[in-house]
Amino acid sequence: MLSIERTLLRLVMAALLIGAVSVSGTVYFATLEEFNEALDAELKHVATSLARYRDLSDASSAQRPAGTGRVAEPELEDSEIETFTRDAAGKLLYASDEKVRMPFIDSEGLTRVSVGGESWIVYTARHRVGYAQAAQRVDSRRAIARESATRILPPMLLLAMGIGGLLIYGLRLGLRPLDAAARDVAGRSARSLAPIDCTRLPAEITPMVQAINGLMARLDDSMTAQRRFLADAAHELRSPITALRLQLQLLDRSSDGAANAAARADLQQGVDRAQRLVEQLLQVARTEPEAQIAPMLPLDLGSIVREVVEAASAKAEAWQLDLGATLAEEVPVLGDRSQLLILLNNLVENALRHTPSGGVIDVGAEMRDGRPVLFVLDTGPGIPKAERERVFDRFYRGGQPARSGRAALGSGLGLAIVKAIAGQHGAVVELLDRVGEPGLEVRVSFPRR
Structure with missing residues (x-):
């Protein structure tokens, strides 16, 4: 399991160790550079001092065989400086260490040479009768x-370990509020979705807890809407089921053919209403925010209009309504065809139920100001402006009595489904008065492509 504490500790400790090694490396190179400067100066000092000593010595006594004595020159005990003297021809006269075969160098100054596989720094100083070298x-x-x-390096490593210990303590102390918040969330249930108190939380974890509060608020709203929907659905289903039971009793009690036929017709109408209510409930479930949305594909709104009008023509004719389609050029849109069919079918069904016999219903699609638009025009009673917002609520049927018996067949879910599907497509639903004549215009405006 991923641990923030362990991850941060590993990263910080790695950074501290790298820093300790880097500091030690820096000290090494800085010390080496400083020592190079100091020891180069020391080599020069030893070589020139030895050259002056040779100048002041007697020429005959200065030419002793190598290894017969050491020039009494001060040397750095830790630096291991070796000295050599040569005559003017380069012949070795003196060597502080006979094992070192230092080559002859006739140029004065510092030189790097290799002797026996080892690298040496040599300073050569010339004097009156030869050369003096310090290496x-x-x-x-x-x-x-x-x-x-x-x-x-050890103090730096101890410092890194000390900082690591302080970091562990600080992390555990800083993550305590997060643990408390986690325990608070774990103790919540579907009935306890109140927000977590953020007043005492550190600023670093406050956004996360606020996001959790937002999620719980949305979950609470969703569960509240679900409970309300189930209660409304149970209430709405109770009426048609009760009506079906009564119609079955009437059918059983009917004695003659006419009464039997009337009872059967009423029973069929009740079954149709119950079936439509169930279908509408399923459509509502498919338009919930949590439901999976199908991919949006290019399509023509005109084909949607033609399909819905053709399917509703028989019902319009039986109810003595003039149902027609108004189509111009192709109206392209990105959408889910099955959902748009449900949307327009609900609008047409509403118009058919609320328009009196002899009325006219026009369904169409067109481009308006660069936006695809679906519209349904009817010559029904319309919807009062005070109710136009509420009619999109589930199971709301309005406060006015229905002028047509067909209006009672509605479930109160049609416009709620329309609004939900339009929202999935980024469209806007408007309820407008018709211009110059009674009736209602329902307009669905889609986004510009």
Whole structure:
């Protein structure tokens, strides 16, 4: 399981260790550079001092065989400086260490040479009768620099461990409010979705807790809407089921053919109403925000209009209504065809139920100001402006009595489904008065492509 504490600790400890090694490396190179400067000056001092000594010495006594004595020159005990003297021809006269076969160098100054596989720094000084050399191994200088770097590395590692311990303590102390918030969330239930108190939380975790509060608020709204919907659905289903039971009793009691036929017709109408209510409830469930939305594909609104009008023509004719389609050019839109068919079918069904016999219903699609638009025009009683917002609520049927018996067949879910499907498509539903004549215009405006 991923742990924030362990991840941060690993990253910080790695950074501290890298820093400790980097500091030690910096100390090593800085010390080496400083020592190079100081020891180069020391080599020059030893070589020139030895050259002056040779100048002041007697020529005959100065030419002693190599290894017969050491020039009494001060040397750095830790630096291991070796000295050599030569005559004017380059012949070795003196060597502080006969094992070192230092080559002859006739140019005055510092030189790096290799002797026996080892790198040496040599300073050559000329004097009146020959040459004086002071040499030092490069490895000796590096050893001194390494010793300095090694001395500083343990304190740096101890410092890193101390900082790591403080970090662990700080992380655990800082994450305590998060643990408390987690326990608070774990203790919640579907009946307890009140927001978590953020007043005492650190600023770093407050946005996360606020996001959790927002999620719980949305969950509470969703569950409240679900409970309300189930209660409304149970209430609405009770009426048609009760009506079906009564119609069955009437059918059983009918004695002659006419009464039997009337009872059967009433029973069929009740079954149709119950079936439509169930279908509408299923459509509402499919338009819930949590429901999976099908991909939006290019389609023509005109084909949607033609399909819905053709399917409703028989019912319009039986109810003595003039149902027609108004189509111009192609009206392209991105959408879910099955959902748009449900949307327009609900609008047409509403118009058919609320328009009196002999009325006219026009269904169409067109482009208006660059936006695809679906519209349904009818010559019914319309909807009062005071109720136009509420009619989109589930199971709301309005406060005015229905002028047509067909209006009682409605479930009160049609416009709620229309609004939900339109919202999924980014469209806007408007209820408008018709211009110059009574009736209602329902307009669904889709976004510009």
